[in-house]
Amino acid sequence: MTLKSELSNLEKTLQSSNIDDLIERMLNNIGSIDGELRDHLIYTSFGKLILEDYLTIKQMNHILEVCLRNLFLNIGQKGNDSVFTRSFSSLVIVLVVKKDREKHFLSDEILKQTILDSIKYLKLEEDIRGYVTGKGWAHSIAHGADLLTEAISHPKFNINLSDLCLETVKLCLFKDSTIELPFVDEEEERLIFAVEALQEKGVTEGEMGDWVIKISYELNNVFEKEGYSLAFSRKKSIIxxxxxxxxxxxxxxxxxxxLRGKIVDILEQWQKKMYN
Structure with missing residues (x-):
């Protein structure tokens, strides 16, 4: 029986299969280029197993260990299939961290490393493709943003990491695409959730105001360096x-x-700069 057929009838499979073996097969195929297997079956099955208490603490720690390692598989490369492994491993880590908020089973050391790796992954990911024809969703920035949001939302998130998180989100907004297109699959919206999570943790309105001004300042630096180039146009669209x-x-x-007033001022300034 194929993994696809087993996961399509997960309840029956769980009654007759060794769950450790099933977990290993799911982990081995987490970056499959078969979008149905990767997205609709493996990821959703991990969601059921983790969130509905089918797994032991040992099994969840093992899944986390493998997925954290996967986050940095061929990191920095663009345009190849390893992005699917990194991106969907990040989503499974979201599930484990979410479960830990309820059950508190991760050690402080592992949780700290998971939070740091969530920031590091989003910072280092360079393959920012959204939907890949014939293979389905890569969506690395959106999934990485989901992971960062979950990490920030954890009760043991260290508020001293807030500046690093904001710098990482800003870095994402200026990443270059291999296909010379800006984010087109709502990546910006997912990054906003991470920013909101930081505000809920105590980052002040004043700090956020300074941050959005820095983003505009950096965009202006790109404009002064490149003028009305395609690269500038793409980055401006994202920002x-x-x-x-x-x-x-x-x-x-x-x-x-x-803060809303500062954002309006920035948008107005760019409107006048580009079109007046």
Whole structure:
């Protein structure tokens, strides 16, 4: 019986299969280029097993160990299939960290390393493709942002890492694409969730105001260096979309009036700079 057929009928499989063997096969195929197997079967099956208490603490620690190692498989490379292993391993780590918020089974040392690796992964990932024709979702930045958000949301997140997290999110906004396209699959929205998680942890409105100004300043540096180049145009599109999305998230929640004002000022400045 194939892994696909086993996972398609997971309840029956769990009654008749060795769960340790099943876990290993799922981990070995976590980066499969078969989108149905990778996304709809392996990931969702891990979700059921982890969140619905099918696994022992030892099994969850093993899954975390393998997926943390996978995060840095061929890291920095662009355009090859290893991105699927990195990206979907990050999603499985999200599940384990989420479960730890409920059960508190991870050691402090492992949890600390997991949080640091979540930041490091998003910083180092260079293959920012979203949907890959014929292979399905890579979506590394979105999935990495989900992992960072979950890491920040954990009760044991160290607030002293906030500046590093903000710097990493900013770095993502300026990453270069292999296909010369900006984010087109809502990556900016997922990064906003990480920023919101930091604010919930205590990052102040003033600190966020300084941060959005830094983003605009860095974009202006790109403009002064490259002028109206394609690279600048792509980065500007990403930054403007991110700031607009962030503004409306704050507006929906009726929060941070002064910060919203700073974002509006930045958007207005870029509108005038580009079109007046």
């Amino acid at each position: 403007i979309n991110f700031l607009r999305g962030y503004y409306f998230r704050l507006l929906y929640k009726n929060k941070c009036l002064n």
